[in-house]
Amino acid sequence: MSVSTPSLPPLLCMKSGKTYSLYTYKNGWNAKLGRSYRIPGSTKAVGKIKDGASLGEIVWKDDFIEQHPELNDFIAFRNGKGTIEFKQIEDTEKLISLKEALNAKRYAAGATWVFDNLIADTPLSKALKETFGTNNINKKILSLAYFLNISDSNVTSRYEVFADTHRLPWQKTMTASAICRLFQNITSDKIDQFMSKLSSFTKLRDDDNNKTEYYALDSTSISTYSQNLSKAEYGHNKDGDKTPQINVLMVVNQLTGEPVYYRTYSGNIPDMSTVNHYLNEMSRLELNNNAVLVADKGYSNIRNIHRFYQSKVSFLLNMRTSFAVCKNLFNEARIHLFDPITYDESIGNNVYTTEINWSYPINFKHNCKRTPREKELMFVHIYYSREIYNAHEKTIHSNIAKVARMLQENKPLSSESKYIKDTFLIENKDEENDVITYSTNRDALDKYLQMKGVRILVSDTVKDPIEAYKAYFDRNEVEYAFNLYKQRLSGTRMRVSSNASLEGKAFVQFIATSLAIMLRRRINNALKTSEKLKLRYDSEQIVIDKLDTIEVTKFELGSYYSEVVGPIKDLLNAMNIQIPSEEVNQEEYEEDTAADEEDLIEDEIAKTEGKSDFDILK
Numbered sequence: 001m002s003v004s005t006p007s008l009p010p011l012l013c014m015k016s017g018k019t020y021s022l023y024t025y026k027n028g029w030n031a032k033l034g035r036s037y038r039i040p041g042s043t044k045a046v047g048k049i050k051d052g053a054s055l056g057e058i059v060w061k062d063d064f065i066e067q068h069p070e071l072n073d074f075i076a077f078r079n080g081k082g083t084i085e086f087k088q089i090e091d092t093e094k095l096i097s098l099k100e101a102l103n104a105k106r107y108a109a110g111a112t113w114v115f116d117n118l119i120a121d122t123p124l125s126k127a128l129k130e131t132f133g134t135n136n137i138n139k140k141i142l143s144l145a146y147f148l149n150i151s152d153s154n155v156t157s158r159y160e161v162f163a164d165t166h167r168l169p170w171q172k173t174m175t176a177s178a179i180c181r182l183f184q185n186i187t188s189d190k191i192d193q194f195m196s197k198l199s200s201f202t203k204l205r206d207d208d209n210n211k212t213e214y215y216a217l218d219s220t221s222i223s224t225y226s227q228n229l230s231k232a233e234y235g236h237n238k239d240g241d242k243t244p245q246i247n248v249l250m251v252v253n254q255l256t257g258e259p260v261y262y263r264t265y266s267g268n269i270p271d272m273s274t275v276n277h278y279l280n281e282m283s284r285l286e287l288n289n290n291a292v293l294v295a296d297k298g299y300s301n302i303r304n305i306h307r308f309y310q311s312k313v314s315f316l317l318n319m320r321t322s323f324a325v326c327k328n329l330f331n332e333a334r335i336h337l338f339d340p341i342t343y344d345e346s347i348g349n350n351v352y353t354t355e356i357n358w359s360y361p362i363n364f365k366h367n368c369k370r371t372p373r374e375k376e377l378m379f380v381h382i383y384y385s386r387e388i389y390n391a392h393e394k395t396i397h398s399n400i401a402k403v404a405r406m407l408q409e410n411k412p413l414s415s416e417s418k419y420i421k422d423t424f425l426i427e428n429k430d431e432e433n434d435v436i437t438y439s440t441n442r443d444a445l446d447k448y449l450q451m452k453g454v455r456i457l458v459s460d461t462v463k464d465p466i467e468a469y470k471a472y473f474d475r476n477e478v479e480y481a482f483n484l485y486k487q488r489l490s491g492t493r494m495r496v497s498s499n500a501s502l503e504g505k506a507f508v509q510f511i512a513t514s515l516a517i518m519l520r521r522r523i524n525n526a527l528k529t530s531e532k533l534k535l536r537y538d539s540e541q542i543v544i545d546k547l548d549t550i551e552v553t554k555f556e557l558g559s560y561y562s563e564v565v566g567p568i569k570d571l572l573n574a575m576n577i578q579i580p581s582e583e584v585n586q587e588e589y590e591e592d593t594a595a596d597e598e599d600l601i602e603d604e605i606a607k608t609e610g611k612s613d614f615d616i617l618k
Contacts, residue, residue, distance in 0.1 A: 006070045020049040109167035110550030117577045123201035131194040139169040148512035183504030213291035216475035219249040254474040257521035259514040279311045294475040306360040316459040321451040349383040353465045381457045381465040389453030526574035
C-alpha cells in the first residue's frame, strides 16, 4: 500500500564531533538589512546520519517522529544533492533481519533497571541533571555508582569490563584515565551547586507533604595512606586504624533513603563540632528546617542542644546516659519505669515520658554581664530493656568470676582482666592463715549496671515515645549504609593521591551510598506491606544478584527484556517498580558520539554564520 511521502520542515545538516546531525530552525526578517537571519536558540537536533557519514540513512529522534508519525513507514536517506530521499518500508522489512539478530548484544539489566526507577523524578536525579548535565557527566556518575553497588570488585580500573556486560545510563566505555578526568571535573564548586539544587528540589517536594519528615545524620571516617590530601588528618578513627583519615557526613530522609546533605571534612574534626557548621549550612542552602534531625550520641551534648533551640531546628537525640542530667532524669523516673504497666510490647521496652523546661542562652551579641536565657519545652523519653540489662549483667558476672579464678590460680592477667580486678574485686587478706580471697565490690557493680538497658531520647517536638523510638531506630539505616560504604564501595581506603581527584571520587561514592540506602529502604518498606516476601533484613546483595540475571537484548531497532517471574516479580511489584517490558521497544539510551552537541550547536552556528559547513535540505 502506498503512503504519502513525509512533509518535513527545512533542515540543516552539520558535522558535530564525529557525526553529521540534522536540525530544525526558524528564520526571522531583518527589515533594516533587508535580509533574513536565523533566530538564535531556535535550532534543535532532530536526527543524525548513521555510521558518522555525511550521506546515508537518517536515524530520527523519538520526539521528532512523534511530530511526524508518517516517518515510521519510511527509511530516509540524505543524498549527494543535499536532499532527503524516502523509501517506503515493506512489511517484510519491519522484521528483524538475520544480520541484526546476529549483531544483537545482551546486557545484565535488572539491577540497573531498579536503580533507574529508584531515582526517577527524585530531587537527587534532578539535581544531578541540572548540575552535571553538560557532556552527560550525570549519566557517567550514575553509571559508576551503579558499578560500585553491583560489582563484586569496587576498583574503578575494572569498570570497563563491567560496562561491557551491563545496561547503564552511559553505555559507552570509560577507561581508567577517563574516570580520573571525570573525578577531577567534579569540583568543590560544582558539588556546592549540586547541594543547592538538591536542597531546592527537596524543599519543593517536602512543602507538599504534611507528614513529619525525619532526617538521619551520621558520619564516618575513611583512612588513607596518601601524604598529599589536605583533608587527611589524624583523628578518632571509628575502626581503630592508626592512619590519617578523611571524615564524611551525610543527612538522609529516613523514609525514602534519599540524600539531603553531604560533605567531606578534615579527619581531626570530632562529630560534636560538626553540628554548628551543618546548622549554618541549613540556613545558607535553605534546607528543610521543618524536618526533625535524628542523631546518635556522638552529636548529643548540652552545647549542641542549645544550638538546635537557638536555630529553631527540630531534633531527636540519643543522649549519653553517663551525663549527670541523664542520671538525674533516670532516678526520677525509676519508680515508673520499672512498673510492669509501662511495658510496651511493640518495642519490647518499658517506657516513660516526662516534660521539662530546657534553659538555653539567647544567641545574639549583648552587653549584659550575664547571658540572657530562654526556656523551651523538651520531651524526655526514657526506655528500659530488661533483656539488654540481663545480657550486661550476665556478661559482667561471668567476667568477674573468671578473673577471680585466675587470681586464685596465680595466672597472668590481660589488661582487660586487670581492669575487672581493680574495679569490681575486693582483696581480702587472712593474715593468720596467710590466705587471700576475693569478693565482689557491690557498690562498683551496682554503679556499672545502673544505666544498662536504659536509653534516653530527647526532642523539642516529638511527643509520642513510640514514634520517637521507631524514628531513632530508622536512623540506623544510615549507619548501616556507611558500613556498606566502607566495606563494599571502596570507602575503607580513599584510593586517590591528589586533592583534584579526592572530591570527585568521594562524591561518586556518596551517590553510590545514596542508592544503597534508597534500595534498602524500598526493600524494607516492601517487606512490611507484602505477605509473600520472605527476605533477610540484610538481603540487598542477594536481591541485586538475583536482579542481575534479568537480561536486555539490544539490537538496531530497539531492545527487549527477558522474563521476570517468581519472587523477583513479587518483589518488584511490592517495591512499586514497573516490570521491564518483554516487548520490542525503542532503545532507551541515545548513543550520540558528540557528547553535548545541543550546547555547542549555537556556538558553531555563530562561527560559521551559515557558510559552506551547512547544507540546506529542501
